[in-house]
Amino acid sequence: MSVRLIVRTFSELCITIGALIVLFVVYVLFWTGVKAAGATDGQIDALQREWAQGTVSAPAPAPSASSSSGSPEPGAKPPAAAAYRDGKPFAMLYIPRFGKSWEWPVLENTEVKTLQKGLGHYSGTARAGATGNFAVAGHRRTYGDPFKDFPKLRPGDPVLLTDGTTWFTYRIDKKPYRTVPSDVGVIDPVPRKSGFDGPGRYLTLTTCDPEWGSSHRLIAWAHLDATQPVTDGRPAALHS
Template sequence: MPVRVVVRTFSELCITVGALIILFVVYFLFWTGVKAADAAEGEIDTLRSEWADEPVAPASPPASPETSPSKTPDPGPDPGAAPYRAGRPFATMHIPRFGADWEWPVLENTAVTTLQKGLGHYSGTARPGDTGNFAVAGHRRTYGDPFKDFPRLRPGDAVVVNDGRTWFTYRVAKKPYRTVPSDTAVVDPVPRGSGFEDAGRYLTLTTCEPEWGSSHRLIAWAQLDATRPVSDGRPPELSG
């Protein structure tokens, strides 16, 4: 076979492989984001329609400005509350640190298909506002990059959750913590490494580390700071 034919064939193979790589990168970085944004918007629209059709009273009285929710009587889980449905949304989350328009649905479980549509609630952990640890996972990159700015979280940052009845405002306790995926104690009712020592109303956020890998996890812990009935309007952290 002439050298010219070998060189031409090799060049054509390189061009083909290069084109496939570019198409894969476009799909991985761009198209998954488009799909995730559309899916998340659809999940939020579904929630809002359900909330509009079935208005209910707040789950529990809001804490007074002078009293921390962690020190008010805890009514405990609502025995009449229906279990969350796998892969279905039940709340929205806002993190002002990530931008005024940052809003993502929270869906039940952390399956691959669930995290392609929004944030995933670790099944078996607490509901928003309940005593225990309300634990949520999200992609750092791809599928909308919901937790792309995760390392920017700082103590005191607000994380606001809306379940259709109540706004729950959590406050980040400390900068994100790095650990390995097998460290499941970070979502315990009193999460290990958080600095919390007693039973309380906590939130754990998890995402992948490093930014384009998954060998480790970044963890952020927060504690419930305030509650507000949805009927009273958006909390001050989301105003402006």
């Protein structure tokens, strides 16, 4: 085999590999976002139809003024409600810190295919607004980059959730906490390392870290600060 043929073959191989790398980057940076946008819009449309038909399950009770920190009233019991449907959307989440147009559907479970359509609720954690820990996972990058700006969260930031009947306003308690994937205590009913010292109405957000990796997790904890029926309009925190 001549040197010229070897050089030409090597050059063609490099070009092929380069083209594959470019296609992969385009897929990761662009095409997953396109797919996520279509899938997310579909989930939002499904939610809007469901809410318009009045098929939303009963919400959890609102905390009183004396329990604004998220602590339940003594002896209070949440009403029985139908379980969230596996893989289906049931709520919308809004985080003003991430921009006025930031809104994502929340679906039941955190499977790979579910997180390609929106945010995922950890099955087995509390219902929206209920006593316990309502825990949600989302991609940091790819599939729409929902939690790209996760490190920007700060104490006091509102995180708003609606299930079609009620608005739940949670407040972030501290800057994001970095841990490892095996640290499942972060989604306990009273999440470990959160600083919460007893039962309450909490929310946990989780995503991958570093930005383009998954060796660690970033965690943000919040407590339920206020509730209001959707008939009263959108909460003030969405207009600030």
